[in-house]
Amino acid sequence: METGEIIVRLVLIVVIFLISLVIAMYSTYAERKIAAFFQDRVGPNRAGPAGILQPLADGAKMFLKEEIIPTNSSKFLFIVGPSLAIMTACIGSAVIPWGQQIQIGSKLYDLQVTDINVGLLYIFGVVSLGVYGVMIGGWASNNKYSLLGAIRAASQNISYEIAMGLSIIALLMTTNTLSLKEIAAQQHGWHWNILYQPLGFLLFIVCSFAETNRTPFDLPECETELVGGYHTEYSSMKLGFYLFAEYINMFVSSAVMATLYWGGYNYPGMDWVAAHLGPVAGPLIGTIVLFAKIFLFIFFFMWVRWTIPRFRYDQLMDLGWKGLIPLAIANIIGTGLWITFVK
Amino acid sequence: MESFSNKRKVIESKPLNLWERIYLPAVIKGLAITLKHFLFKKDVTVRYPEQKREFSENFRGMHSLKRDEDGRERCTACGLCALSCPAEAITMIAAERKPGEENLYREEKYAAVYEINMLRCIFCGLCEEACPKEAIYLDGDIVPADYLRKDFIYGKDKLVEAPLNQ
Numbered sequence: 167m168e169t170g171e172i173i174v175r176l177v178l179i180v181v182i183f184l185i186s187l188v189i190a191m192y193s194t195y196a197e198r199k200i201a202a203f204f205q206d207r208v209g210p211n212r213a214g215p216a217g218i219l220q221p222l223a224d225g226a227k228m229f230l231k232e233e234i235i236p237t238n239s240s241k242f243l244f245i246v247g248p249s250l251a252i253m254t255a256c257i258g259s260a261v262i263p264w265g266q267q268i269q270i271g272s273k274l275y276d277l278q279v280t281d282i283n284v285g286l287l288y289i290f291g292v293v294s295l296g297v298y299g300v301m302i303g304g305w306a307s308n309n310k311y312s313l314l315g316a317i318r319a320a321s322q323n324i325s326y327e328i329a330m331g332l333s334i335i336a337l338l339m340t341t342n343t344l345s346l347k348e349i350a351a352q353q354h355g356w357h358w359n360i361l362y363q364p365l366g367f368l369l370f371i372v373c374s375f376a377e378t379n380r381t382p383f384d385l386p387e388c389e390t391e392l393v394g395g396y397h398t399e400y401s402s403m404k405l406g407f408y409l410f411a412e413y414i415n416m417f418v419s420s421a422v423m424a425t426l427y428w429g430g431y432n433y434p435g436m437d438w439v440a441a442h443l444g445p446v447a448g449p450l451i452g453t454i455v456l457f458a459k460i461f462l463f464i465f466f467f468m469w470v471r472w473t474i475p476r477f478r479y480d481q482l483m484d485l486g487w488k489g490l491i492p493l494a495i496a497n498i499i500g501t502g503l504w505i506t507f508v509k
Numbered sequence: 510m511e512s513f514s515n516k517r518k519v520i521e522s523k524p525l526n527l528w529e530r531i532y533l534p535a536v537i538k539g540l541a542i543t544l545k546h547f548l549f550k551k552d553v554t555v556r557y558p559e560q561k562r563e564f565s566e567n568f569r570g571m572h573s574l575k576r577d578e579d580g581r582e583r584c585t586a587c588g589l590c591a592l593s594c595p596a597e598a599i600t601m602i603a604a605e606r607k608p609g610e611e612n613l614y615r616e617e618k619y620a621a622v623y624e625i626n627m628l629r630c631i632f633c634g635l636c637e638e639a640c641p642k643e644a645i646y647l648d649g650d651i652v653p654a655d656y657l658r659k660d661f662i663y664g665k666d667k668l669v670e671a672p673l674n675q
Binding site: 200202203204205206207208211469470472473474485489 | 536
């Protein structure tokens with residue numbers, strides 16, 4: 167790799183990191199505002215015009231709160247838990263292609279931090295690492311509620327990861343690659359994978375809700391039964407990291423869904439736009455389109471949260487093992503038949 | 510047991526059928542309902558400190574000790590309000606009107622000290638009803654919050670109506 171490319175990569179890493187942090191910050195604000203609108207309320211409106219500075223105030227509050235580490239907790243792991251949660255949340259976005267190649271001078275630059283050929287597997291690996299943050303934190307707290315919350319989180323994530331993986335296999339059968347860059351490129355124009363894999367997408371989005379611990383699958387932090395779930399004992403910014411990780415996860419899984427099924431940076435008429443706006447502005451509009459899709463997904467996450475009540479735990483397991491996994495297998499078989507006989 | 514009211518309903522809990530078990534139709538229905546609220550329903554919030562909802566006509570708020578048409582205090586310190594008060598929130602010390610104070614106090618006896626403990630007061634309005642001189646009314650605003658208990662004991666400085674402007 168030469169210097170120019172390394173600089174572009176570094177800039178990209180910093181920019182994406184900052185963007186995911188800012189989006190996570192403002193997701194907390196958006197969540198409260200959107201919740202308010204769904205419930206015919208106003209939402210935060212004190213800090214700044216329309217409450218726009220609320221996330222900053224919340225962040226400052228988190229940092230200034232007293233840091234409590236329970237006496238009987240395992241201190242090292244107690245600190246490792248939230249760090250792991252936020253770290254795994256942040257590195258997931260490394261393989262997502264944010265746009266087409268940009269031409270600066272005579273060189274082409276990827277709008278992607280790294281294009282590893284097993285990008286999809288990487289994302290799965292990172293997502294399953296995220297469970298450790300929850301698990302370790304809950305266990306290290308030395309608190310029954312935390313432990314129960316952590317166990318719920320672990321078993322839920324593992325159960326739904328199977329269905330998620332199976333739904334991805336059907337997608338891979340049609341794309342023939344694990345590289346997210348190629349998957350995105352294949353969906354040029356309007357050839358989005360959602361058209362070929364509607365059931366797969368449905369399974370994937372349901373599993374994403376479970377993986378990010380969002381309602382209706384937010385049992386790990388179910389307040390009525392488990393006090394605060396796995397982060398009951400946490401305070402100050404360590405709690406903030408857990409909450410923050412959830413929103414970054416939401417952002418990353420929205421980006422993954424948009425890339426895998428909804429065409430990523432592709433949109434109908436992109437060739438015409440690229441021809442008229444040149445090699446820099448054209449791909450950047452694609453990036454804007456990708457972000458619009460991501461925001462729609464984040465909105466959908468919140469929309470569902472403020473609509474649907476939480477599943478009971480046995481219902482959750484029923485749905486995962488008896489509903490989603492057989493459906494995902496059926497989807498694989500259907501896709502196989504379709505590839506063999508129709509395509 | 511037999512129902513006497515005819516209002517009893519026998520509720521069967523049937524197992525979910527397939528349509529209900531795939532959840533999605535119900536989920537979509539729910540999403541449509543919440544989206545309707547998101548897009549079309551206006552919030553009903555009153556932005557409180559900036560915007561105040563009007564009190565009803567018989568709202569009982571903070572007490573005020575009234576003056577008569579000449580600007581003299583009406584209260585004669587008879588103690589009926591304190592006697593009627595179920596919460597024992599009112600105390601007073603009576604004093605005799607000196608010559609030359611006729612423009613300040615209407616009766617020959619007046620309340621030198623008149624205190625209401627707003628933490629005890631239940632805003633029932635019995636003092637208002639008991640008063641023979643129409644001297645006390647609960648026609649004020651909500652009693653504001655404060656930090657110390659002693660600051661909730663309101664004296665004449667806070668209770669007596671502002672003097673008439675000549």
